[in-house]
Amino acid sequence: MKINIAPFSLLFVLAAATPALAYPVTVKSCNREVTFDAAPKRAIANDVNLVEMMLALRLQDRMVGYTGVSGWKTLDEKLREGVKELPELSEKYPTKEVLLNADADFLFAGWNYGMKVGGEVTPETLAPFKIGVYELTESCIHVMAKQKPDMNDMFVDLLNLGRIFGVEDRAETLVDGYRRQLAEITKANAGKANPTRVFVYDSGEEKPFTSGRFGIPTAMIEAAGGANIMDDVEKSWVEISWEPVIERNPEVVVIVNYGEVKAEDKIAFMKNNAAFKNVDAVKNDRFVVLDYVEATPGPRNIDAIARLAKAFQGEGL
Template identity: 30%
Template structure:
């Protein structure tokens, strides 16, 4: 998958500056129903999950990052970050997080902030550590159906928190321009977003990144009626829907090639038109969750979709 990280790389390298008004601290925010009161731009940050790490790096905040954890795959080379310590391949414990003395922890999932994980948010707050959950991953407060504007809002909020509003504005402008170049397919195609699972598929449903991306591509999501980001389905339901296209999430632990093999060998799915004719769209796992990779992934998948014949 090709990515356009020209601006991101320039920002990360300190080559791009956009004048903007400075953040007026203390900054008070509501994040997933949790009140934040940020006295100054964070200086020692732990990022948990790829979406959190990649957004901070794209804003040129590598020097503030003191630890990464629970990454979903390699970071894009253009963003740098290779010298930042990886605290844990999985969800880090509170002890591991606190060892690097952070003043801010940014989690890609709300579940990252558990007593047996990075620590509960009120506990971290008492210790002087602010915490932030990617809004699309809120669970304490049910998020609205995800849109690209919501993603741009998260970028803008990070820009305010770290007093780099100019960089955030530039990144948003670049992503909006790229998204504007995507023309929705007009063939009336249906699709299933196959995220994971073998005995039964875990699929993209109607309210998070899969739904957002498929809508931008002009695809009708077979499971759009389920008001969740993802949902457990059945192979029988997929066969009954007989989708025109199958989106395959390419993860290190469940690759797109492994998914193709399973679909071709499973007697239930092997006769599907999409399987017989190899009508697949591929997206890397780190780009399949709400984050800065969604726009470049949508651009790339639009190209893949245009190349499919029916």
């Protein structure tokens, strides 16, 4: 599979001359235009949410494995069933050696979702080995300027994967369904005068790790009728201090559940710490738990938004 970087003018000509589902196809991946001469046959996805995007498009028969799950998280039964025939090639981020040993021709990953800026595995380092890379749109903030995410970022990823793998109709049907679900959820929250103040608590006791302006939870919270109290922090995921959390007084705390420290442990930490006794969410016991795969870009975002919307209205807490 040949990977080319083409100028915009040439891409326009190619797009105009190429019928749907024919190759080559060109997609935008962060700040790159990437052309695929054929559908990948030996793909690898990193992290549970990206694996689930592949599964949602029924692309497991095009995959040789996945990476970056058991080193931090556990597979739930739904995901385990979907990938039962596929090996986990690396518990954490894949190395170049892992990808080459698997004879991979495609990697679906993101910045801080399997790749690090300046790291061993990047689109540039894999290009000489004919391994195409598609980057998770939410993660592009690490390599380029972009607007804060909305749910369209996840839809764009699914549609681009559909084009790359030649299952464009399948991707469009899936995304159309998600858009209809999302429209029903957000209709009741349109024009809400006082959005619910929300804090996303991922991990950490001395300093919390949270989602800032460019993380997908901000888009999910807004779609559900809330406002991320860390919306002014120009990061996707970031460590902050507790002081601004206390000062901004969230009405709901969204707990991201994964790893050895469970959601109930994080809730107990906040409820038993005198520093948080005047925080509305703690006083009123308003915590919502989202699994990691729900709080990162992927197919489970839509149902998670529905749960958030109910929680912000005082239901299901």
